[in-house]
Structure formats: C-alpha cells, structure tokens
Amino acid sequence: MAEYERRIAAVRERMRARGIDLLIVSNTSNWTYLTGYDSTMPSCYGVGLLPLEGKPATHTAELEVPCVMYNSIVEDIAVYDTQNDTTTADQLADVLLERGYDGKTIGVEMSYSDTFAIGAYDTRSFLTLKGRLPRATFVDTTELVLDERVVKTPAELDYMRSAGKLTWLGIEASFEATRAGATDNEIVAAGYHAMIAGGSELLSIDGMCMAGHRAGLGPHMPFKRTTLQDGDTIFLEYTGTYNRYNAPTQRAAVIGTPSPLVRRLADASLETLNLLIENIGPGRTGDDIAKVAQKGLQPVWDEVWWHEVYGYSVGLGMQPTWTESPTYIALGAERELRPGMTFHLPICIFTGGRHGVGFSETVTVTEDGCEVLTPGALRAPAFARLILT
Numbered sequence: 001m002a003e004y005e006r007r008i009a010a011v012r013e014r015m016r017a018r019g020i021d022l023l024i025v026s027n028t029s030n031w032t033y034l035t036g037y038d039s040t041m042p043s044c045y046g047v048g049l050l051p052l053e054g055k056p057a058t059h060t061a062e063l064e065v066p067c068v069m070y071n072s073i074v075e076d077i078a079v080y081d082t083q084n085d086t087t088t089a090d091q092l093a094d095v096l097l098e099r100g101y102d103g104k105t106i107g108v109e110m111s112y113s114d115t116f117a118i119g120a121y122d123t124r125s126f127l128t129l130k131g132r133l134p135r136a137t138f139v140d141t142t143e144l145v146l147d148e149r150v151v152k153t154p155a156e157l158d159y160m161r162s163a164g165k166l167t168w169l170g171i172e173a174s175f176e177a178t179r180a181g182a183t184d185n186e187i188v189a190a191g192y193h194a195m196i197a198g199g200s201e202l203l204s205i206d207g208m209c210m211a212g213h214r215a216g217l218g219p220h221m222p223f224k225r226t227t228l229q230d231g232d233t234i235f236l237e238y239t240g241t242y243n244r245y246n247a248p249t250q251r252a253a254v255i256g257t258p259s260p261l262v263r264r265l266a267d268a269s270l271e272t273l274n275l276l277i278e279n280i281g282p283g284r285t286g287d288d289i290a291k292v293a294q295k296g297l298q299p300v301w302d303e304v305w306w307h308e309v310y311g312y313s314v315g316l317g318m319q320p321t322w323t324e325s326p327t328y329i330a331l332g333a334e335r336e337l338r339p340g341m342t343f344h345l346p347i348c349i350f351t352g353g354r355h356g357v358g359f360s361e362t363v364t365v366t367e368d369g370c371e372v373l374t375p376g377a378l379r380a381p382a383f384a385r386l387i388l389t
Helices: 002-017 028-035 062-071 088-098 123-132 144-149 154-176 184-197 212-216 260-279 286-303 377-387
Strands: 022-025 046-051 057-061 076-080 106-108 208-211 233-238 249-254 311-314 323-329 342-344 347-351 355-359 362-365 370-372
Touching: 002 028, 002 046, 022 028, 028 046, 057 062, 057 088, 062 076, 076 088, 144 323, 154 184, 154 233, 154 249, 154 362, 184 208, 184 233, 208 212, 212 233, 212 347, 212 355, 233 355, 249 260, 260 286, 260 347, 260 355, 286 323, 286 347, 323 342
Parallel strands: 022 106, 057 076
Antiparallel strands: 022 046, 046 057, 208 233, 233 249, 249 355, 311 323, 311 342, 342 362, 347 355, 362 370
C-alpha cells in the first residue's frame, strides 16, 4: 500500500503542476501501476479516475468488479451497464457530472506513446485527421465491417470446427492434469501444450482457469499458483485458434465429491446450455431465446451471480479478445438470427468467493436450428457427470 500511495502522490504532483483536477486513465497498464489492478481481460471497458484529492475510483463493466475488488486498492466503483443502449462514454459522462467535474480540468490519455506496438489509430489520430482534412465529413463506421463479418462462409465455419477440436484437446489435457496437490499453473500448462502442439496459433485470449476459492470470483480472475485441494471446484474456458478463428468452450470439475450446491450449479448451467442449443434458429431474436433459456437458471437464481448474456458472436479474433462484435443472445437483444451467425454460449455462474461452474459450446445458426462447432457437445452432459462424481 505504501508503494501505491507513493506512486499516486507522485502522479498527483504532476497533475497539480499542470492544473489538472481529474486524470482519466484508460491505459490499463498505467492503472495497474497505480492500483494493482489485474485481469484476464484487460481489454474490457474500464477507466481509472484519479482525482487531485480523495480516493481513486473506477468506471468499469460488472464482470471486472471482482478483479477490481480482489486485485487492486480501489474501493470506489461505478459500474458500466452493458445492457444499456448508451455508450461507455455517455455513461462515463454521467459519472463525471454526478461527481461535479463539469467545468473542471480533466486529463485524458488520448494515445499510447508507442503506436507501433499498440496500433496507430486512436483519439489523437482522429483529431489529427479532422485538423488536416477540414473539408471532409467523418462518419461512424464502427459496425460496417462487423455487420458483414457476422454471417460466416462455409470455409470460415470449417476453420471454427478446426479451432473447436484444438479447444477440446486443451480442455481434456487440463482435466487429466487436475488432482489434489496440483496448481492451476500446472493445469493450464497442460492445456496450452496440448493446444499448441495440436496446431493452434497464438491464443486470442490466455486460457482461463479459476481454481479453489478463485473459481467463485468470476471468469476473469487470473490463474496464480493456486494449489488445489479435495472438494475444490475448477472452471476452465479455452479456445484454440485456427487461421485466427476461435471456438471457445467452458467446462467445470470438482476434485472429490461435489457438494449439493455445486451439483445444483452444474445442473442449472447444463440445463440452460441445452435450452439454448434446442432453441437457437433463424428468424428468432436474442431476446426470445434468452427468455426461454433463463428458465434453466431459475432453480439457483437467488444463490448466484452471472453476467446475464447467454451468447455473444465469435469468429475471427486476435488479442486481446475472441469476441467478434456486439451481437448478443440476451434479454432486450432484438436482432434476428440468420444462418451462418456464430455464437459462444457461456453459461458460467458463481457464488461469490466459493464456487464457480461453467459449461459452454460454440454454435452456428443453420437453416433449421443450430450446429455445435465444439466437439465436446455430445459428451457434455456425460462428461460433466463423470467429473462431478
């Protein structure tokens, strides 16, 4: 804590010298430097808010809240509502207005100093173009290419099937390495070796392995030299990568005999996953599928938390994410599904700080339903019962 306080004090001296009342930190590594924040998904939306006086705060998505609470010194958290139609910037503006920063001097990280490694286009680039081409009209085309990508060709689907086979190699190898006395690092190492040796390219997201009490802290809690004991749950989420295409899968297990609670969590996750697979089809909306699927979670609804998204589009992906575009299977998602769309169905549920259980498949919408692209599908219920015994 003393070191973080020293770093924050030094940064505040620089802020004071420039007359800055609030510093918005969007460079995740900078926020880690100041507060200790850590996450498997540093690319998830989140900004740090460092006022000249008072405690640091953050505005971040709900899935990152456990990582903030567990891995940083920050206690003041404003949650970004992912289901709200407004943008992250709109919601951040609301936070700043509520805290009285209208009329104040606000520092914003508009670029990375090393654009070669990070990527050249950012806010500074946009402002530069606006200044150099004063007669041009700039329009937002954020989703122009994504809307084209959302329906896959037969070749793309073949790539995803190949990625799914690599994913399953990693899942199986990790479970073979799972035993009392093993560490989460050893378990992930076995999965990485199997996927890479099997032909996977560089992974779009590092494999996720939440073990022991960390399994109850959410899907983005990094593995970190945790030794497993009898009765611990372990939750894996991997994807292999084939020609940069992804097909993620989640699986959960218990070392020894599962508790009644863990059995209920596993049953609810699997039931929800099966309802999704049975109901996904062309012409249906993400909203109406979600309304059916949520029945699977009702037996444990009052005991768990989860992210309330039953599916999101995946396909071609590069670091730091395998998520393709904002096309969801979720309450309120009115976009109609079309043949060739592909979704990851992450049914992961958590009891805070105790257990985390997740099962998922990657699917594509077909002319009359959906096809599961990850080869563990037919074995999923049987595999779950085998592990959870």
